[in-house]
Amino acid sequence: xxxxxxxxxxxxxxxxxxxxxRCNYSSSYSPSxxxxxxxxxxxxxxxxxxxxxxxxxxxINGFEAEFKKSxxxxxxxxxxxxxxxxxxxxCVVSDRxxxxxxxxxxxxxxxxxxxLP
Amino acid sequence: DTGVSQNPRHKITKRGQNxxxxxxxxxxxxxxxxxxxxxxxxxEFLTYFQNEAQLEKSRLLSDRFSAERPKGSxxxxxxxxxxxxxxxxxxxxxxxxxxxxxxxxxxxLTVT
Numbered sequence: 674x675x676x677x678x679x680x681x682x683x684x685x686x687x688x689x690x691x692x693x694x695r696c697n698y699s700s701s702y703s704p705s706x707x708x709x710x711x712x713x714x715x716x717x718x719x720x721x722x723x724x725x726x727x728x729x730x731x732x733i734n735g736f737e738a739e740f741k742k743s744x745x746x747x748x749x750x751x752x753x754x755x756x757x758x759x760x761x762x763x764c765v766v767s768d769r770x771x772x773x774x775x776x777x778x779x780x781x782x783x784x785x786x787x788x789l790p
Numbered sequence: 791d792t793g794v795s796q797n798p799r800h801k802i803t804k805r806g807q808n809x810x811x812x813x814x815x816x817x818x819x820x821x822x823x824x825x826x827x828x829x830x831x832x833x834e835f836l837t838y839f840q841n842e843a844q845l846e847k848s849r850l851l852s853d854r855f856s857a858e859r860p861k862g863s864x865x866x867x868x869x870x871x872x873x874x875x876x877x878x879x880x881x882x883x884x885x886x887x888x889x890x891x892x893x894x895x896x897x898x899l900t901v902t
Contacts, residue, residue: 705889716794717833717881717893724889763832767889776888777823777846780832 675700675768679781687789692736692751694784696764699745706747707765707778708738717763723747734758759788792816794894796882802900803872810868811897815884822865823891824857825881833881839865872901 680695698704708720721732728740738749747764764781795814803809815822820841825833836855838846841862850856854872859865869876879898883891 709893716895717883719890719892722890765832776885777835777838777849778825778833778883778891779835782830783832 675702675704675766675779677706677764677766677779677781679762679764679784681784682782683785683787685787685789686754688756689753692749692754692758692786694749694762694764694786696747696749696781697745698747698764698766700766700768702768705767705776706738706740707767708732708736708747708749709763709765709780710760711763711783712760720749720762754786754788756788756790759786761785794882794884794892796880796894796897798897799895800898800900802902805872805874805901807872808868808870809872809899810866811880811882811899813865813867813882813884813894815864815882816886816892819884819886819892820862821885821888821891822859823883823885824865824867825883826851827879827881827896829878836867869899872899874901877901 676699678697706723709717711717720736721730723730723740731737736751761783763783765778767776797812822839824836827833837857839859854870857867879896881896883893885891
């Protein structure tokens with residue numbers, strides 16, 4: 674079974690300062706990893722994905738994440754926070770279900786990002 | 791809008807009633823997924839279809855939960871004899887490759 678652990682349930686930053694959201698994963702295979710964002714009353718939106726190509730992955734809205742196999746980590750960063758970044762962020766690992774073919778997503782418990790003016 | 795759509799967006803029902811939710815995926819996507827999200831948690835996988843075949847259903851929460859995708863297009867999720875613990879957001883996602891999944895806005899169920 675695969676799992677992800679998001680190390681912080683809440684993170685607060687000031688606008689214009691860097692963002693770091695931490696994620697560790699557990700996987701028996703070479704994992705595919707994702708970050709999704711969920712704004713209030715909106716659907717989940719894919720920020721970025723890692724699928725065994727480049728270990729530094731760039732996503733939308735200036736976010737990026739680095740896959741570190743030795744540390745089993747996939748932390749999300751952004752150099753400068755914007756007020757519109759305030760949302761819940763989920764680290765996600767994909768695995769195959771009992772059928773061997775389903776790529777079901779396993780979500781972490783989420784990190785709520787607050788951006789202070 | 792060509793994204794994933796879900797109906798209804800909100801459903802309030804009394805305990806013991808049956809409810810059915812609908813998901814319309816992105817038109818060219820042959821894979822469809824259902825998830826459940828409770829307050830303060832990440833979504834939890836329930837079941838998966840490839841075209842009309844339900845390939846993974848071991849994670850459905852109980853035999854009160856069932857899902858169909860009769861023609862490989864839209865899907866329905868039914869909960870029979872609802873309980874208060876079923877109150878949650880039910881999310882649908884679709885995918886072409888099985889890797890990138892695109893989520894709908896969800897159906898929020900409240901069981902009173």
